[in-house]
Amino acid sequence: MRLLTITAAMLVAGMATAETVAPADVQFDEDGAVAVSLTGQPGDAARGRDVFATKSKGNCVSCHAVAQLADVPFHGEVGPELSWTGDNRSAEELRGIVADAKMTFEGSMMPSFYKTKGYIRPGDAYTGKAPKTDELPPLLSAQDIEDVVAFLLTLQES
Template structure:
C-alpha cells in the first residue's frame, strides 16, 4: 500500500471515532454555511498557507485535493479540485469547510482541521491540539482565496 493511502485510511478511521466534545468551532461562530469572522487578528499569509497546503507535516491537503499548476509530487482526487476555489467560495465558507467540515458533511472523509476531538491517532504530545493552529487555518484561506482558475 502506498503511504498516502495508509494515511488516508488513518484519517478515515479518525473520522469514524469522532466524539461530541472538544469542538473549537461553536454554533455561535457559524452563520449559514460560513464562519465569517477570522480566527485570528493577524491576516492570513498566502505563502505560508501554500506551504501548509502541500506539507505532509501540516495540512497535507494535496493528499485529496488538486490545484492546477501547483508543484507537489502527488495530488489526490478524493476531494474536489481547488484550482478555482477562490472564485467559488468566500473566505468564510472556506473557514467552516476547513475548520470543521463535518458540520456540513457529517460523513466526510475530510478531517476537521480546527477541532481537537476524535484525533485518537495523534502523538501523545499533541493530544488536545487541533491539527492546524488558528493562524495556519487563516494562512490556508489566504492562499486558496488567490486561486481563481
C-alpha cells in the same frame, strides 16, 4: 471626519490585539461558514500554500488536486479539485470548511483541522494507545487556518 478617523484607528488597533478564537469557541453559521477570523490577523497566502502542500502540516494536496501546485507531486483524487476555489467560495465559507468540513458537508472524509473534542477513536482494548484525555490539540493552528484560507482565495481561473 475626525470621528471617522479615530473610529477607524480604534478598529485597526483592536484587530491587531485580537485574541485567537479557541477551537471550542468557533461560531459556525447554519451552512458551516465562520464569519470571524480565528486570529484577527490576515492570512499569508504563501505560508498557506506551504501548509496546504506539506505532508507534515495540512497535507491537503494528498486529497485535493490543484493546478497551481504543479511543482508538488502526488495530488489526490479523494476530495474535489480546488484549482478555482477562490472564484467559487468566500473567505467565511473556506474558513468553516478548513476548520471543520463536517459542519458544511455532513459525512465528509476531510479531517477536522481545528477541533479538540468529539473524536471517535479506538479504545485501549483495540490499540492499547488511546489518549487518556478527552481533548487533543488541533491539527492546525488558528493562523494556519487563516493562511490556508488566504491561499485558497488565490486559486482562481484567471
